[in-house]
Structures are given as C-alpha cells and as structure tokens.
Amino acid sequence: xxxxxxxxxxxxxxxxxxxxxxxxxxxxxxxxxxxxxxxxxxxxxxxxxxxxxxxxxxxxxxxxxxxxxxxxxxxxxxxxxxxxxxxxxxxxxxxxxxxxxxxxxxxxxxxxxxxxxxxxxxxxxxxxxxxxxxxxxxxxxxxxxxxxxxxxxxxxxxxxxxxxxxxxxxxxxxxxxxxxxxxxxxxxxxxxxxxxxxxxxxxxxxxxxxxxxxxxxxxxxxxxxxxxxxxxxxxxxxxxxxxxxxxxxxxxxxxxxxxxxxxxxxxxxxxxxxxxxxxxxxxxxxxxxxxxxxxxxxxxxxxxxxxxxxxxxxxxxxxxxxxxxxxxxxxxxxxxxxxxxxxxxxxxxxxxxxxxxxxxxxxxxxxxxxxxxxxxxxxxxxxxxxxxxxxxxxxxxxxxxxxxxxxxxxxxxxxxxxxxxxxxxxxxxxxxxxxxxxxxxxxxxxxxxxxxxxxxxxxxxxxxxxxxxxxxxxxxxxxxxxxxxxxxxxxxxxxxxxxxxxxxxxxxxxxxxxxxxxxxxxxxxxxxxxxxxxxxxxxxxxxxxxxxxxxxxxxxxxxxxxxxxxxxxxxxxxxxxxxxxxxxxxxxxxxxxxxxxxxxxxxx
Numbered sequence: 001x002x003x004x005x006x007x008x009x010x011x012x013x014x015x016x017x018x019x020x021x022x023x024x025x026x027x028x029x030x031x032x033x034x035x036x037x038x039x040x041x042x043x044x045x046x047x048x049x050x051x052x053x054x055x056x057x058x059x060x061x062x063x064x065x066x067x068x069x070x071x072x073x074x075x076x077x078x079x080x081x082x083x084x085x086x087x088x089x090x091x092x093x094x095x096x097x098x099x100x101x102x103x104x105x106x107x108x109x110x111x112x113x114x115x116x117x118x119x120x121x122x123x124x125x126x127x128x129x130x131x132x133x134x135x136x137x138x139x140x141x142x143x144x145x146x147x148x149x150x151x152x153x154x155x156x157x158x159x160x161x162x163x164x165x166x167x168x169x170x171x172x173x174x175x176x177x178x179x180x181x182x183x184x185x186x187x188x189x190x191x192x193x194x195x196x197x198x199x200x201x202x203x204x205x206x207x208x209x210x211x212x213x214x215x216x217x218x219x220x221x222x223x224x225x226x227x228x229x230x231x232x233x234x235x236x237x238x239x240x241x242x243x244x245x246x247x248x249x250x251x252x253x254x255x256x257x258x259x260x261x262x263x264x265x266x267x268x269x270x271x272x273x274x275x276x277x278x279x280x281x282x283x284x285x286x287x288x289x290x291x292x293x294x295x296x297x298x299x300x301x302x303x304x305x306x307x308x309x310x311x312x313x314x315x316x317x318x319x320x321x322x323x324x325x326x327x328x329x330x331x332x333x334x335x336x337x338x339x340x341x342x343x344x345x346x347x348x349x350x351x352x353x354x355x356x357x358x359x360x361x362x363x364x365x366x367x368x369x370x371x372x373x374x375x376x377x378x379x380x381x382x383x384x385x386x387x388x389x390x391x392x393x394x395x396x397x398x399x400x401x402x403x404x405x406x407x408x409x410x411x412x413x414x415x416x417x418x419x420x421x422x423x424x425x426x427x428x429x430x431x432x433x434x435x436x437x438x439x440x441x442x443x444x445x446x447x448x449x450x451x452x453x454x455x456x457x458x459x460x461x462x463x464x465x466x467x468x469x470x471x472x473x474x475x476x477x478x479x480x481x482x483x484x485x486x487x488x489x490x491x492x493x494x495x496x497x498x499x500x501x502x503x504x505x506x507x508x509x510x511x512x513x514x515x516x517x518x519x520x521x522x523x524x525x526x527x528x529x530x531x532x533x534x535x536x537x538x539x540x541x542x543x544x545x546x547x548x549x550x551x552x553x554x555x556x557x558x559x560x561x562x563x564x565x566x567x568x569x570x571x572x573x574x575x576x577x578x579x580x581x582x583x584x585x586x587x588x589x590x591x592x593x594x595x596x597x598x599x600x601x602x603x604x
Contacts, residue, residue: 025078029122030070032086038063046080049120055080068097068117087117101125103132108140115145121152130158138163143170154466162463168453169460175480175489177454179208184447196439200451202226203432206382206408207480219389226386227257234383237376241283243276260387273387274394280384281400286334286370287377290327297325298368305361315357319347326504334367374411375429381408385483401484409479415462433458473498473505481516488517496530508533521546523576535561538572547573 025048036045042057046069055078061067066086072079087094094114098105102125109132116123123131131148137160138144147166148158156162182204185197205222227234235253238244244253256271290298301321308314322328328347332340346352346360372380381404388396396404410416414433430438433455440451464476474495481490496510512528525540537557539550550571558568 025071025074026122027071027073028124028126030068030083030124031122032066032117032120033069033080034066035061035063053078058082071122087114098128101128103128104136106132106135108135112140112145112148116149116152121149123152127152127158134158134160134163138167143167150464154463156463156466165456165460166463167460168456169464169478172453172457173480173489174454174457174461174478175207175482177450177457178204178480179482181447181450181454182208184450188447196435196442198229199430200432200435200439202229202382203412203435206385206412206483207405208482219386223260223386223390224258226382227260230379230383231257233379237372237379237383238271238276240372240376241279241370241380243279244271273391277384277387277391277394277396280380280387281396283370283372284377284380284384284404286367287372288327288330288334288367290330290371294325294327294330295371297321298327301325301327302361302365302368305364309357309361310354312351315352316350323347326499331367334370335363339363378408378412378429381411398484402490405481405483406479410477414458415465415477417462472496486517486519490514490516525576530566533565534567534569536569536572538574540574540576540578542576 031048033046033048036047036052038044038061039054042060043054044057044061044063046053046055048069055069058072058079058081061082068083068086069080070083072081084097084100085093087097094110094117095105097117098109098113103109112131112135113128134148135144144163144167147163147170150156150166151158151162182201185201185204188197205226231254232250234257235244235250238253239246239248253271260271260273301318304321305315305318308318328343331343335343343360343363346356349356352360384396384404385408388401412432414431414436417431417433436451436455436458440448440455442448443451461477467474472495474493476493477491479490479492481488484490492512492514494505494510494512497506498504499506508530509532510530512530513525515523515525518524521541521543523541524546527538527540529536539546550573554568554571557571561568
C-alpha cells in the first residue's frame with residue numbers, strides 16, 4: 001500500500017483544482033491578494049483567496065497588481081498594509097519577502113513560502129519563524145511540507161512536538177505498534193507496575209488478537225484471566241441485561257464462567273456461550289449514540305412524561321421537548337421498524353389517546369432502561385471480542401466485527417479524551433493513551449520508549465481530527481485491522497456539513513473515503529459521495545476483476561441502502577492512477593473534499 005498522506009489543506013487543494021474558498025482573516029496575518037479596483041480615500045476592491053473584500057489601504061497601490069498584504073484590523077472595516085509585491089517564480093522577490101520577515105533564505109524555505117503565497121494560505125510573522133525552524137529541523141521534503149500545511153490549515157501550534165505527532169500518525173501502522181508492544185509486555189513482568197502493564201495488555205488485546213488463531217492456547221488463557229479479573233463487573237452487566245436473574249449468586253455465576261473456555265457449546269450450561277454472544281450483540285445494537293447532555297435530557301424527560309400521562313396538554317409539551325432534541329433522530333438504531341413508525345406517528349399526532357401515550361412512554365422507558373454506561377459498553381464489546389476469539393462455531397460477521405472494532409477503538413484508545421473531558425463524561429476508566437502515559441513515564445527503557453511512541457501516534461491522530469471550521473466536519477482516523485485478518489490498518493476519512501446542532505455530521509450531505517489493503521484484491525480505495533441521501537460510489541483498484549465483482553454486489557447494496565432510506569445512484573470502478581480526478585467528478589456543492597496524492601482513507 002502506498003504511504004497515505006493527510007488531506008491537503010482545504011485552501012491549497014481548492015486552489016490546485018481551480019476552486020477557491022474564502023480565507024478567515026485574522027489580525028497580523030499575511031497573504032497574497034490582487035487589487036481589482038481602486039476607490040477614493042485609499043480604499044480598494046481586493047481579491048483575497050476566493051473572496052472579494054473592500055479594504056482600507058495604508059499606501060497607494062496599482063490596480064490589477066498582486067501584493068503580499070498584512071491584515072492590520074478586521075471587522076466592519078478591513079485595514080491592509082502592503083508588505084511587498086507578490087513573489088514571482090524567479091525567486092528574487094520571495095527572497096526579499098523572507099528578508100522582511102527576518103528568516104533565513106534557503107532553497108527549502110523559498111520553495112515553501114512560494115507555495116503558500118501562490119495558494120493564498122494566510123501566515124503571520126511569528127508563523128514564518130516557526131515554519132523555518134521546522135524546515136531546518138526536519139527538512140523540506142514533500143511529506144514534511146504537507147504536514148506543515150496541515151498544521152496551518154488546522155490552526156495547530158507550529159511546534160516540533162505537534163509536527164512529530166502528526167508525522168508519527170502518518171508514517172506508522174498503529175496496529176503493528178500495538179502488536180509489537182503487546183508482545184514486549186508479555187515477555188516482561190514487573191512487580192511494581194504489573195497491574196498497570198496488565199491493564200495496558202488487556203486494552204491492546206482487543207485490537208491485536210487474530211481471528212486466524214481462534215482457539216489457540218494464548219487466546220484461551222487470556223480469556224480465562226479476563227474473566228477472573230472482571231468477574232464482578234461481568235456479573236453486574238449480565239444482570240442489567242437480564243442474561244442472568246437477580247437471584248443468581250456471584251459464586252454460581254463464577255462457576256458457570258469457568259466452564260466457558262473449555263465447553264463452549266454445552267447446552268446444559270447455565271450460560272449458553274452462543275446465546276450470550278447473541279444477547280451481547282443485541283444489547284450493543286440497542287445503544288443510542290447519545291452524548292452526556294442528551295443522556296441527561298432523556299433522563300429528565302422520562303419522569304415528566306410519567307407525570308403527564310392523562311393530561312393531553314402536558315403530553316403535548318413532552319412531544320415538543322422530544323422533537324426539539326436530537327434524541328428521536330438517534331433512536332432509530334435501537335428500535336424495530338414497527339416501533340420507529342409507531343413512535344413517529346405518536347409524535348406527529350396532535351391528539352393521541354391515553355393508550356397511545358402509555359405505549360409511547362413504555363417504549364421510551366424500555367429503550368432508556370437498556371442503555372448501558374460507557375464503561376459497560378466497553379466491557380460488553382471486550383467480552384464479545386474475546387468470546388469470538390475462542391469460539392469458531394458462530395463468529396461475528398465482518399460487518400459486526402468492523403463496526404464494533406471501530407466503536408471500541410474510538411471509545412478506549414484515547415483519541416476522544418479531550419472531547420469526553422469537555423462533555424463531562426461520567427465514566428472514570430483510563431483510556432489506553434492515559435495508561436501508556438502513566439507506564440511510559442515510569443519506564444526509561446525500550447518498553448517505555450515504545451509506549452511513548454504509541455502515545456505520539458495516538459496524539460497525531462487526535463490532532464488530525466481537530467477541525468477549525470464551524471460549518472464543516474472532517475475526520476481522519478486509522479483503525480487497527482489485525483483482528484479483521486487484514487495486513488495493514490484501515491485508514492478512513494470523512495467530511496461533510498455539520499447538523500444545525502453543530503456537533504454531528506449531516507448524513508444527507510457528506511463525502512467518505514477509505515483506504516485498505518485487501519488480501520486478494522490488494523490496495524483498494526473507495527470514495528462515497530452522499531447528496532440528499534443519494535449515494536455515488538467509486539472504487540479505485542488495479543485488479544480488473546473488481547469491476548465485475550462490483551456489478552454482482554450492486555443489487556444487494558442497493559437493497560440494503562434502501563432499507564436505510566438511501567438511494568444508490570452509481571457504482572463505478574477505476575484504476576488507482578485515476579484517483580486524482582476524484583474531486584473534479586463530484587457534484588458541485590458548497591464544500592469540497594481534498595484528495596491526497598497517494599491514497600485516501602475513510603468510511604462512516
């Protein structure tokens with residue numbers, strides 16, 4: 001698989017394709033602009049990037065000329081100061097610009113600043129110092145220039161540690177790092193921090209055990225240790241899920257657990273292995289992807305709903321509260337089609353009967369009761385993965401495995417640590433990143449170094465997921481795929497409009513890309529464009545038989561998408577060397593997804 005570079009920053013990519021987006025001006029920034037028309041009182045119409053502004057100038061300028069401007073102030077009146085004439089390709093004027101900025105004029109600094117000037121990427125004098133320092137420290141290769149461009153586009157600090165984290169994310173297979181670290185931990189045992197190392201090993205095991213070794217001795221031993229370490233938590237989880245009754249004692253439950261790894265299909269067991277797996281999957285399916293605020297809102301509405309039964313006016317207020325929240329939109333995944341239709345009719349009916357109100361309350365109450373905490377979801381998925389590892393009789397489907405693996409990675413790896421902190425997530429278990437930071441600081445040997453390198457890769461992924469645009473969401477993530485039997489990570493990106501709530505991607509308008517290495521088809525890239533729930537899919541692959549395979553799967557894909565209220569428009573196959581034309585073939589809209597030169601990567 002080709003090395004995968006980050007998204008080209010929006011402004012750079014848009015300019016490269018002839019589509020320019022307006023820059024966000026900030027005081028002190030410098031960028032290239034063209035004087036379009038001169039007005040009285042030292043004002044002029046100036047094109048900055050893809051937007052035309054009327055600005056107050058500090059000095060007289062010539063019409064139809066390009067200059068480097070510095071933003072003196074923004075607001076009702078934009079004030080600009082000419083720094084120099086826009087550098088041309090001969091390099092002399094870019095050298096003068098660097099001298100004015102007070103930075104060294106080397107071949108790599110001249111080439112980089114020529115690039116950002118031509119692409120109308122804003123920068124400040126302080127930025128220029130940091131940029132040159134990074135170029136001198138790491139070199140001016142194409143990969144390194146793109147990392148710096150990414151840092152500028154995401155408005156990240158232009159610091160060495162940020163650069164190194166992004167570089168680690170780009171250049172490393174996180175799955176390989178996890179597997180190597182797990183093997184190293186298995187070879188070491190330290191009394192002082194064995195509990196911490198054990199916690200890290202348990203986290204890593206979720207993503208590194210291979211399905212091809214389904215019932216080997218190591219997986220069985222790991223499963224037994226996991227059951228012993230988490231017996232009480234598993235006991236409470238299964239009581240909450242009604243898998244075991246409240247009358248079942250902990251001792252009886254522990255006795256049943258011990259038989260699992262030896263007699264997985266014995267029908268006389270208190271806990272049928274296959275049935276528990278099925279119930280775990282069903283429970284995970286019934287989870288509503290609510291954030292902490294939505295969970296609290298749901299819990300607040302339900303007691304009011306109970307009190308409102310019998311009072312049509314109060315029930316009407318409950319309906320309004322539910323409609324004003326995003327809860328009903330998210331509940332679809334936890335309900336059957338009949339339940340979803342019934343709830344929709346109830347909400348839309350302005351005069352429902354007491355019986356209908358009671359039915360709606362019971363449905364919502366039951367759905368809320370089945371919601372697990374963040375820690376319980378993590379434990380349920382971990383248990384499901386481990387049961388799948390040692391039982392080949394009823395393995396999870398690839399779809400289930402992929403979805404659970406992706407959700408588990410997002411939940412426990414640490415890539416959402418800051419987000420969860422901001423939303424005041426109630427659960428207190430440490431993420432893999434936090435565990436690695438604790439253990440890495442206690443070790444100054446090779447093991448500690450490996451841990452901190454993995455922390456650096458996770459941090460790079462976090463930085464790559466940050467987004468400075470309030471209207472557009474863009475994510476870039478890498479999922480270890482060893483558990484799916486793939487030789488390399490699944491790297492995924494997606495971009496789209498934010499919903500009005502401002503926190504989520506609008507599934508009606510988005511673009512999705514993912515890049516993977518398949519065992520038989522090799523490098524494969526899939527680009528998905530969604531417009532008003534109409535889907536276009538382009539598969540890039542160098543295997544000619546892929547085209548016929550796609551046509552064979554198209555009817556099933558169309559059917560399954562229709563069940564989700566999406567309409568499949570086209571499925572197209574192209575060779576990998578045609579991927580550069582992707583952005584030119586997309587329907588015109590008010591956002592564009594840049595495409596990297598050597599591969600892209602994402603999926604919802």
